[in-house]
Amino acid sequence: MKIIFLDFDGVINSFGGDWQGGFEELDRKCIENLNILVERVSDIKIVISSTWRILRSLDKLKSIMAKWGFKYPELVIDKTPRLAGEERGREIFGWFTRNNKFPNPIIDNFIILDDDSDMEPFMNHLIQTDTDKGLTIEDVNKAVQFLNGE
Ligand SMILES: [Mg+2]
Secondary structure, three states, X not given: OEEEEEOOOOOOOOXXXXXXXXXXOOOHHHHHHHHHHHHOOOOEEEEEOOHHHOOOOHHHHHHHHHHOXXXXXXXXXXXXXXXXXXXXXXXXXXXXXXXXXXXXXOOOXXXXXXXXXXXXXXXXXXXXXXXXXXXXXXXXXXXXXXXXXX
């Protein structure tokens, strides 16, 4: 299994271009790029690391993603734990340890899609997006290469 730790703001929405700042609004172009990403990697799952997870259930997050064009909400399996005062990378580490999943033989590889860079101890797994653009096809190509070990 491969995992994407997914941020929302600056990844599947974007702050440049046409974004109007609407509530629970995502960017369809970025979501389409996410569709392309998951279609190009086998046995892929998504864990939400965005702060959007804090006040929303997993089902709510999946329905928002589906509303804006994500075709594979069933691939979204979990959220990272909220660890007050910790950087996002530590929360991702917390997800692995909480699930006794690091290192874990069923997880072949993982990436972090985020426009921020507070991802220690996993900086080498970060694909950093541009906040104004969100997820681009160039980011997708990098992610697919990394996850598929190409
Ligand atoms: Mg962000």
